[in-house]
Amino acid sequence: MALARIEEEIIGHKLALSNLYTQKNTFSFIFRLPTEILVAIFIFCARDYHTKDHSLSLPTWLNVSYVCRHWREVALNYPTLWTYVSTMPHRWTEEFLDRSRKASLKIRVRLPYAKDASRWLDTVEKVMHHVERIQELSLDLPDAYSDKVLLRLSSRAPRLQNLKISLRNYPSESSVVLFDGDTPALHTLELSSCPVPLSSLKLSGLTTLKLCRMPLRLRHNIEELLATLSCMQDLVRLYLDRALTNATGFVSSAAFNALQKIKSPHLSRLLIAAPLSTVAAFLSCVNFPRNAKVRLQCHTNDDSSLDDYSRLSSTLVQRFCMAEYQEPSIRSLVIDSTPGGPRLTFSTLERHSYVSSSLTKWGSKVPLQIVLGRLEINRDRIISDICGSIPLTHLQSVHVSEPPTSSDFWMRTFGHLQDLRCIKLSQGDMPELASLLYVDCTENKVGHAPNQIFAPALEELELEDIMFAADPPEDDTADMLGTDLLSLQGAISTRERARLSMTRCFADEDDTEDSDECYSDDDDLYYG
Numbered sequence: 085m086a087l088a089r090i091e092e093e094i095i096g097h098k099l100a101l102s103n104l105y106t107q108k109n110t111f112s113f114i115f116r117l118p119t120e121i122l123v124a125i126f127i128f129c130a131r132d133y134h135t136k137d138h139s140l141s142l143p144t145w146l147n148v149s150y151v152c153r154h155w156r157e158v159a160l161n162y163p164t165l166w167t168y169v170s171t172m173p174h175r176w177t178e179e180f181l182d183r184s185r186k187a188s189l190k191i192r193v194r195l196p197y198a199k200d201a202s203r204w205l206d207t208v209e210k211v212m213h214h215v216e217r218i219q220e221l222s223l224d225l226p227d228a229y230s231d232k233v234l235l236r237l238s239s240r241a242p243r244l245q246n247l248k249i250s251l252r253n254y255p256s257e258s259s260v261v262l263f264d265g266d267t268p269a270l271h272t273l274e275l276s277s278c279p280v281p282l283s284s285l286k287l288s289g290l291t292t293l294k295l296c297r298m299p300l301r302l303r304h305n306i307e308e309l310l311a312t313l314s315c316m317q318d319l320v321r322l323y324l325d326r327a328l329t330n331a332t333g334f335v336s337s338a339a340f341n342a343l344q345k346i347k348s349p350h351l352s353r354l355l356i357a358a359p360l361s362t363v364a365a366f367l368s369c370v371n372f373p374r375n376a377k378v379r380l381q382c383h384t385n386d387d388s389s390l391d392d393y394s395r396l397s398s399t400l401v402q403r404f405c406m407a408e409y410q411e412p413s414i415r416s417l418v419i420d421s422t423p424g425g426p427r428l429t430f431s432t433l434e435r436h437s438y439v440s441s442s443l444t445k446w447g448s449k450v451p452l453q454i455v456l457g458r459l460e461i462n463r464d465r466i467i468s469d470i471c472g473s474i475p476l477t478h479l480q481s482v483h484v485s486e487p488p489t490s491s492d493f494w495m496r497t498f499g500h501l502q503d504l505r506c507i508k509l510s511q512g513d514m515p516e517l518a519s520l521l522y523v524d525c526t527e528n529k530v531g532h533a534p535n536q537i538f539a540p541a542l543e544e545l546e547l548e549d550i551m552f553a554a555d556p557p558e559d560d561t562a563d564m565l566g567t568d569l570l571s572l573q574g575a576i577s578t579r580e581r582a583r584l585s586m587t588r589c590f591a592d593e594d595d596t597e598d599s600d601e602c603y604s605d606d607d608d609l610y611y612g
Contacts (some may be wrong), residue, residue, distance in 0.1 A: 106153055107149075115154060119181075124160050126165050134168040140204070142172055148306060163187040167219075171195065174207045181214060188219035188243050193233075195225050197419050205229065212236040215263070220246040227253045231260075240266035243491040250276040259284075259497075269319075277302070282312045286587060289318045295399060297328035306331040306365050313370065322348070323355040323444075330385070335395060340369075348372040353446060357381035360392045360457055367399040374403065377451055379444075384457035393456075393466050400473035404452075414451075414474060414479035419467065425457040426467055430474060435481040464488040468497040476501060483508040489580060491516040495538060504539040510548040518575040521545070545576065546585050 151160040159165055161544040166183035170192045181189075191211055195204055212233070218241060225233055230251045241263040247270060260283045266288055272292040279302050287293075293316070295304070304312075304327060313319070334340055353374035356363050360382040369420070382396070389507035416436040418429040429436065452474065459466055465487070479501050487509045498504060509517075520538050 113259045130168045182576045190220040222248040224250045237262045244271040248274040249278045272354040292324040296325035298327045303329045321353040328358040330359040331365040346370045349550040355379040364395040381455040382457040397469045397473040413478040418483045420485040428454045453494040464493040485510045486512045491520040506544045508546040518571040520574040523578040
């Protein structure tokens with residue numbers, strides 16, 4: 085009995101000490117924060133963790149409920165804080181669902197690969213019992229458990245606004261109808277390798293549609309997509325990455341002739357990574373604002389032809405070269421090589437040097453980016469035609485890697501531009517560069533007449549990793565002019581304002597291992 089009394093006294097003292105600490109905390113500044121401020125901080129922590137973390141452990145923000153009695157009371161009495169549910173142990177999933185009461189849920193489930201996923205299925209099933217409360221749902225599932233999870237999404241989802249499903253190597257040939265087709269509030273839909281028919285969901289209020297990495301058997305044909313788009317008048321962002329089949333022959337079909345153009349009046353971002361014929365067909369069939377940012381990646385195959393590129397050029401002309409098209413003015417162009425083919429980046433900056441490797445980087449200064457696919461033949465002609473389909477009147481800067489060597493290409497593509505001030509060439513050779521830049525106003529001599537001078541406003545020529553011949557050609561003819569550095573120096577000297585800078589450029593000496601590195605200082609060219 086004496087021991088029991090001692091234990092009771094210890095407990096009493098602990099409670100008294102705890103009360104004293106609580107009273108002491110009331111004098112601290114952070115304790116005086118209004119409840120609304122604390123809640124806002126807690127919500128920020130929960131949302132930030134929810135969007136970034138993919139671990140299977142307890143959320144770190146949960147510690148805020150253990151700092152002090154006041155913070156715990158605030159946290160437990162605010163149901164919205166507990167609506168950010170991710171993949172976590174089953175007991176804590178139940179606790180979050182209970183504490184959230186009837187508030188709308190934001191669910192994020194990412195199951196590990198099959199060997200570890202089974203023990204998490206009970207947690208997922210527990211969450212799916214609350215489908216009618218789900219506002220945001222993000223699923224990232226391995227193939228072995230995709231069917232088991234998706235089949236539990238059969239009830240209507242009246243609150244669902246954002247739906248994102250990513251399946252890894254989905255094996256099934258059949259489609260899945262989700263939420264009994266009843267998603268009246270849905271405005272964001274992202275599907276990756278997911279066999280959900282678009283026609284099975286209510287998409288009239290959709291503002292974002294993203295379809296990517298669809299297996300060939302699950303890809304949509306152009307007619308199905310256009311029929312779906314016709315009911316999405318509020319669409320703002322559309323991303324189609326390996327989600328469409330080849331549209332060869334569609335533009336010449338009766339279906340195309342009978343088709344009325346689809347109008348997407350609010351579209352501000354468009355990404356299409358698809359076969360070349362499909363990209364051209366889509367642009368021919370859909371009207372969207374001229375100030376929308378566009379990313380095109382054309383995949384080529386044995387069926388791709390020059391006609392497809394011509395059709396692409398024609399659609400770009402119709403879109404960008406109409407009389408009423410004014411903005412944005414293209415001021416710089418970067419043409420570089422990628423594994424997918426030449427990439428053309430059109431920018432409103434006076435000089436655009438950095439190009440992201442990802443088409444999903446939506447810089448406000450890059451209204452258009454095009455990857456043309458692997459070009460086995462007619463590379464220069466195709467690039468020239470695409471550039472000619474875009475209004476480049478105000479172009480001031482051009483950067484080309486692995487540049488076309490023909491002066492015909494440069495004159496055809498950029499010869500008409502009067503404001504071109506900066507040219508940068510990298511990684512290649514330019515045997516006709518000097519003849520292109522040489523200015524001679526007299527008749528019957530090498531060069532161009534005054535009204536045909538290439539880039540008359542040129543102020544800067546920058547060369548990087550460009551190869552030249554070591555010595556001037558013995559036969560000093562127009563065709564050979566420009567194969568060596570001295571000829572280039574002479575051509576630059578005919579331009580009053582031009583300045584030459586060179587980095588890691590070499591003079592090739594008859595295929596020997598050694599080469600002379602050259603560099604420049606203002607207008608003077610030196611050999612190192």
